[in-house]
Amino acid sequence: WGSFTYPSAIVTGDLLGRGRVNVMRVLGAERVIDWNALAEAPDPTAFRVEVQRMVERVRTSVIDIRRLLDWAETRPLIDATRIAMVGFSQSTLQAEAVMASDVRLAAAILVMGVAHPHRIVATCSGWPAIVRNAVLPRFGWTSEEFADNLAPLMRSIDVAHLGSRLDP
Numbered sequence: 001w002g003s004f005t006y007p008s009a010i011v012t013g014d015l016l017g018r019g020r021v022n023v024m025r026v027l028g029a030e031r032v033i034d035w036n037a038l039a040e041a042p043d044p045t046a047f048r049v050e051v052q053r054m055v056e057r058v059r060t061s062v063i064d065i066r067r068l069l070d071w072a073e074t075r076p077l078i079d080a081t082r083i084a085m086v087g088f089s090q091s092t093l094q095a096e097a098v099m100a101s102d103v104r105l106a107a108a109i110l111v112m113g114v115a116h117p118h119r120i121v122a123t124c125s126g127w128p129a130i131v132r133n134a135v136l137p138r139f140g141w142t143s144e145e146f147a148d149n150l151a152p153l154m155r156s157i158d159v160a161h162l163g164s165r166l167d168p
Contacts, residue, residue, distance in 0.1 A: 008091075022078065034050065035127040044141075069098075084107040086111070100162035
């Protein structure tokens with residue numbers, strides 16, 4: 001899940017080209033982060049509700065991925081000790097959370113992922129900037145107030161607070 005399928009298609013193709021690797025690309029029909037809903041929130045309360053919905057979608061997708069690991073372990077052609085994930089941009093939220101919460105994942109490749117997602121939304125270009133440019137003047141917030149409002153809402157999906165299982 002993310003804004004673009006191109007990176008996952010390239011990584012998938014590269015991995016398959018190496019042989020002796022099975023790849024499952026998991027794509028959702030809907031975006032986990034509804035950037036338009038965030039940008040269009042009429043007031044801070046509605047904005048916080050949209051952020052909470054986003055966080056819940058991230059958490060739900062982590063549960064779904066862990067269920068996918070359950071399924072993968074039952075497949076005779078899958079070596080359950082060698083399962084890895086690739087997270088690109090927005091999907092690193094899920095990959096990091098699975099790494100932090102499930103010992104069955106042997107490795108992860110995180111591209112453009114980082115802890116403190118509230119800082120990402122408060123500073124990055126692209127969709128985060130569109131949201132910022134829409135809501136800051138409407139709510140009368142500074143960039144720092146924007147980040148401060150996001151931080152507690154996003155804490156449960158912030159890898160910096162997900163435990164010590166992750167090896168930097």
